[in-house]
Amino acid sequence: MIHIDLTDQPIDVAAALRTVEDDGAGAINTFIGAVRNKSTGRPVVRLEYEAYDSMALHQLRKVAEQAVEQWPMLKKVTVIHRKGTLHIGDVAVVVAVSTPHRAESFAACHYIIDTLKQVVTIWKKEFYEDGDVWVAAHP
């Protein structure tokens, strides 16, 4: 009921959605994080995601388990994160959860993406026309 993946291949969003389908789940909430054409006003050319794979997979699963603990009505949870080189519009992350009722689907999905961004060992480098930056590295 928890499905986690970290992949260097393009994420198939429709396939990810199918993994959380459940006859008892009337509500599916999905968050998709895609590469934007700018960051803090600066045009972005491409991104590179680097992961500490074993820890990232372990932490992703922990975050999903924490969500299930907090919202026991959760039926299915899928989190897929991309790594490697991404271009504008590419999908970097998909979080999908299914629940019997809708309010909990929003809350659980929001919790998972927020917590993922705080703890999962993945690093993003943004490349601009004239340089690059490891996101969030410096104050």
Added chain:
Amino acid sequence: MIHIDLTDQPIDVAAALRTVEDDGAGAINTFIGAVRNKSTGRPVVRLEYEAYDSMALHQLRKVAEQAVEQWPMLKKVTVIHRKGTLHIGDVAVVVAVSTPHRAESFAACHYIIDTLKQVVTIWKKEFYEDGDVWVAAHP
């Protein structure tokens, strides 16, 4: 940037998601409402959705416009509602919004589905093994 549909054909969720893609939108939140196998504990066999089409389309657009007014950073909004006969697992409604930042994508999508359920002129009849009920009709 607002896309509304009311259809008696199966909803293509992947196609709905593509309608909100935007190079300036890093965040896409999607809510999918599907037919559950039970309602208030009673096994559901099928549902029938009936719509007052012209008003439903008008109200759906109004709800989407209210969301854009409330969260001006919204890039694209798509709301598609199914009508006719639906079976367990069928998708009844899809709401998808894209924004530059994620918190607003959750808030706007949640607002749209909650408000849709309050004002949009669509009626659902649940069919059980031994009867049927117009949902929410009676106190």
Added chain:
Amino acid sequence: MNLKIALFGIAREIVGQSSLEVSAPEGQSVQALLAGLREQYPALGRLSSLAVAVNNEYAEDGVTLSERDEIALIPPVSGG
């Protein structure tokens, strides 16, 4: 004047048809229309709510109706 009222969902089932012609005095209000319909079809009075839509918008009790309006009876909605 004659008002044509579109009926949906349980309101359609209660009345037994998908629209209704009602003869009403000029300047009939939403409130008066509803009162008349509830009297004629008591089951309408037992619904959780019953609204009137005029030209695709919800109409307050005091709104007056005309023959040119597209009027509909709106029982509790349950989309989504």
Added chain:
Amino acid sequence: MNLKIALFGIAREIVGQSSLEVSAPEGQSVQALLAGLREQYPALGRLSSLAVAVNNEYAEDGVTLSERDEIALIPPVSGG
């Protein structure tokens, strides 16, 4: 004892390699390891945060390290 430290992201770039061997006294703490690395690579001290992971879990300052541990330096994460 010799500790092998895996390096990622900007920490990897600062050190110039993807892992580091550090010789440390038995019972070395996370805090002492970090202090030593920050002294040797001052740029590490300028990051928004710098954590140590032991066996795929974040480790508090007081945790003591052993040669059998899988140790990694974790600069500010930025997934999603």
